[in-house]
Amino acid sequence: MLYTAFDRFSNWNPQLFRELKERLTVRNVGITVAASLLGQFIVWLGFFGTLPSESSPGQTQYCLQETGQGKCLQDAAGNYLIDWVEWWQDMFFAESTIVIFISIGVGTYMLINNLNREERRGTLDFLRLTPRSTATILTGKMLGVPILLYLFLACALPFHIFSGLSAQISLGWILVFYLILIGGCCFFYSAAHLFSLLGTSGSLQAWLGGGLAIASLWLLNWSLPDGSYFIRNNISDGFSWFSPSIVFPYLVPEVFDAKVTEDLADLQWFYLPLGSNSSLFVLFALANYGVWSYWIWQSIRRRFQQPSGTWLSKAQSYGLVLCFQLFWLGFTFQNQAKLYYVFYPNLFILLLVNFILLLVLMVALSPHRQTIQDWARYEMPSRYRGSMVRRFSRWQTWLLGEKSPAPVAIAINIGMTTLLLLLWIAIVTHGKYDMDKMIAGLVVFFAALLLVSYALIVQLCLLAKTPKRSFLAAAALAGVMVVPLLVLGISGEQNSILWLFSLAPWEVLYYDVSIFTILGGLVGHFAAIATLGWMLKRQLRLAGESQTKTLLAGNSSHRN
Numbered sequence: 006m007l008y009t010a011f012d013r014f015s016n017w018n019p020q021l022f023r024e025l026k027e028r029l030t031v032r033n034v035g036i037t038v039a040a041s042l043l044g045q046f047i048v049w050l051g052f053f054g055t056l057p058s059e060s061s062p063g064q065t066q067y068c069l070q071e072t073g074q075g076k077c078l079q080d081a082a083g084n085y086l087i088d089w090v091e092w093w094q095d096m097f098f099a100e101s102t103i104v105i106f107i108s109i110g111v112g113t114y115m116l117i118n119n120l121n122r123e124e125r126r127g128t129l130d131f132l133r134l135t136p137r138s139t140a141t142i143l144t145g146k147m148l149g150v151p152i153l154l155y156l157f158l159a160c161a162l163p164f165h166i167f168s169g170l171s172a173q174i175s176l177g178w179i180l181v182f183y184l185i186l187i188g189g190c191c192f193f194y195s196a197a198h199l200f201s202l203l204g205t206s207g208s209l210q211a212w213l214g215g216g217l218a219i220a221s222l223w224l225l226n227w228s229l230p231d232g233s234y235f236i237r238n239n240i241s242d243g244f245s246w247f248s249p250s251i252v253f254p255y256l257v258p259e260v261f262d263a264k265v266t267e268d269l270a271d272l273q274w275f276y277l278p279l280g281s282n283s284s285l286f287v288l289f290a291l292a293n294y295g296v297w298s299y300w301i302w303q304s305i306r307r308r309f310q311q312p313s314g315t316w317l318s319k320a321q322s323y324g325l326v327l328c329f330q331l332f333w334l335g336f337t338f339q340n341q342a343k344l345y346y347v348f349y350p351n352l353f354i355l356l357l358v359n360f361i362l363l364l365v366l367m368v369a370l371s372p373h374r375q376t377i378q379d380w381a382r383y384e385m386p387s388r389y390r391g392s393m394v395r396r397f398s399r400w401q402t403w404l405l406g407e408k409s410p411a412p413v414a415i416a417i418n419i420g421m422t423t424l425l426l427l428l429w430i431a432i433v434t435h436g437k438y439d440m441d442k443m444i445a446g447l448v449v450f451f452a453a454l455l456l457v458s459y460a461l462i463v464q465l466c467l468l469a470k471t472p473k474r475s476f477l478a479a480a481a482l483a484g485v486m487v488v489p490l491l492v493l494g495i496s497g498e499q500n501s502i503l504w505l506f507s508l509a510p511w512e513v514l515y516y517d518v519s520i521f522t523i524l525g526g527l528v529g530h531f532a533a534i535a536t537l538g539w540m541l542k543r544q545l546r547l548a549g550e551s552q553t554k555t556l557l558a559g560n561s562s563h564r565n
Contacts, residue, residue, distance in 0.1 A: 020132070020142045024149025037153045041160035048103070049164075052096045057085045067092045091259065093172035098253065098260050100165050101182065105249050106219060108158060108190055112151045113197040114215030119150045120201035121210055139309045140302070147194050169256075178256055181287055182249070188294035189249040193218055195301040202308040203316070222248055238271050239347040240336045240354045246293045255283065273339040293332075300325050304369070314376075316369035319405050319414040326418045329362055330425045337429065348433055352445055355429075356452060359422050360508075363456050364482075366418060367463045370411035371478075374468050374548075380408035381549030410541065415460040423453040444511060447523070451510035454530040459485065461537035468544050502526055 015022040054061075057068050057077045068077035069086040078086045123129040132142055169179040197214055204210045225248040245251045254261055254269045272280030279286050304316040317325065337351045372380070403413040430445045459482060466478035489507040504512040505526030 018141055018145045018148075019137065020145030021149045022145075024146060025152055028149070028152050033153055034156065037156050038160055041157045044157075045161055045164050048096070048100060052092065052099070056087060056092070089171070090173055093168055094174075094257050094259055097165070097168040097172045097174065098257050100161070100168055101253070101256070102250065104158060104161070104165065105186065105189070106222060108154065108186065109193045109222060109249075110215050110219040111154055112190060113193050113218040114211050115151045115154065116146065116194055116197040117201040117204075117214040118211035119146060120198065121204070124201075133310065139306045143198055143305065143309065147191075147198070151194075172257065174256055178252075182252055182256055185252050185287070185290050185294075186249045188291050189247075192247070192294040192298050192301075195298045195305065199301050199305050199308070202305060202312070222250075225250075238268055238273075238339050240333060240351045242272060242339075243333050243336045243358075246290060247297075251290060252286075255286070271340060274335040275338050277335075296328060296332075300328070313373065315372055315407075315411075317366075318407060319370060319409075319411075322366055322370055322414060322418055323421070326362070326366075326421055329359075330422060333358055334425065334429055337433070348445075351433075352430070352448075355426060356448070359426075360452070360456070363415065363419060363422070364459070367411065367415055367460050368478075370414055371460075371464050371467050372408055372411065373474060374470070376408045377410060377468055377545065378548045380406070380410075381545050410464050410545065412457070412460045412464050412538075412541065416457050419453050419456050419460075423449055448511045451505055451526065451530070454527075454534065455506065455508075455510070458530070458533050458537060461534065461541055465537065465541055465544065468541075468548070502529075506530070 055066055057065060065077055067088050069088060070077055080086060120129065123132065135142070166176070166179060170176065197218070200214050201210065225244050254265055258266045269280045272278075274289065277285060277289075279289050300321075303321050307314055307318075308316060333355060337347075337355070402409050404417065426449045427446055430449070434445070462481050462485060463478045466481050467474050469477055471477060486508055489503050490509075493503055493507060493512075502522050502525055504510055505523070506529065510526075
């Protein structure tokens with residue numbers, strides 16, 4: 006019977022069985038358990054040292070004190086009176102923080118390092134050829150590669166639960182913390198898989214991925230410029246949902262200032278009371294991790310099976326952009342009284358996150374030279390001239406085709422983003438000053454035109470004959486972003502129209518510019534897009550013709 010269960014388990018997920026068999030040795034398990042117990046002892050010892058004693062009577066943080074005296078109270082036997090609940094609360098908070106950083110930071114490093122090692126050894130290609138699905142293989146790695154880390158955390162579980170119960174935290178909320186932590190680990194581990202599949206399998210990639218995970222956790226929680234916590238009742242609250250520590254104000258509210266719990270109670274998403282309704286809060290946190298993990302796995306499936314393919318299909322990109330807009334716009338609709346007050350901070354963050362998303366999509370959707378050549382040979386839109394059906398097929402291949410160039414699809418994504426932002430501006434500034442609408446609309450419109458130009462530049466660079474096409478595209482993008490800012494930094498007001506072609510088009514409004522300057526900027530943008538579009542069309546025609554000419558030349562020589 007034991008062999009039968011063993012066989013069933015190994016057949017259910019052979020990759021998981023392989024990872025467990027490699028790591029679960031007596032020596033590894035013994036070292037892991039000892040390290041976990043030692044870590045718990047060090048944490049306990051650190052907090053024990055904060056208690057007052059005969060040798061250190063100055064430790065007054067957790068003792069009960071005489072009012073206005075600053076001295077610790079003692080009972081009749083001379084023992085210090087300790088606020089044990091506060092002591093356990095701080096210990097539980099510290100343990101939970103350490104657990105988040107270790108589970109996500111170390112787990113991310115281990116997964117990236119493991120896939121890189123498989124790539125260097127050449128065994129990753131062998132895995133790609135197995136009949137098992139991508140989800141089965143990578144889920145096996147996600148469960149098996151960090152198995153010693155899971156064992157380390159499991160050994161710390163009893164002490165962590167005991168700390169929480171001693172801090173008078175309900176077992177239900179402690180379990181909610183574990184649930185959200187598991188959701189966060191799934192999200193970061195999925196991102197780690199994608200990061201390793203997109204990288205170059207260098208030895209530094211694992212350190213870079215683990216470091217980025219830890220740095221992002223730090224930035225999301227404890228490094229706000231004014232030292233405050235991460236709930237601000239504006240769009241910046243969206244960042245906080247990517248860290249499991251968002252549940253801390255519910256778990257240990259005594260650790261935070263009263264303002265933090267007040268801000269948390271006012272937290273809303275499209276006016277849904279996430280902060281004041283604990284069930285909605287937990288469901289939203291889990292759904293957030295689920296949605297973004299789903300989109301990451303769409304890219305993982307494609308890159309695992311086709312390492313040189315695009316990260317996403319064009320149809321998937323439209324769905325991703327809509328989800329992205331709904332998520333971030335939802336946090337701008339929180340408190341009606343503050344809606345207009347935080348308009349410009351919200352607009353700036355919306356532009357920033359959308360700019361980053363659309364830059365990533367340019368890389369994710371743009372096929373490389375060989376793919377474009379195949380498309381130009383067999384699916385060139387000019388072949389569909391004629392009836393309405395053929396014209397529909399022509400647009401379909403531009404909008405949804407796997408191998409077609411990306412600028413049209415990216416332009417559609419930019420158009421959707423622009424329309425939603427303009428609609429948001431109209432709603433938020435309804436009944437307010439027209440000047441605000443004009444400035445915000447102008448900024449969004451010029452930013453959209455700038456991004457369309459960037460998309461055309463990226464696709465043109467990826468069509469180049471050089472083998473360093475990705476580097477060329479990155480350098481070209483950096484050039485068109487940085488050079489206008491450098492020129493403006495030197496010349497300033499003399500070239501104020503250049504602000505309309507920079508990453509900060511709103512700066513032009515600080516200068517005494519006429520309507521003709523704005524119109525000149527518009528004409529310049531459309532001229533740049535038309536020129537780049539013509540260059541791309543020409544390159545596509547040459548790519549298709551060159552292949553045809555080669556075939557015809559070959560046929561002619563064969564007949565002769």
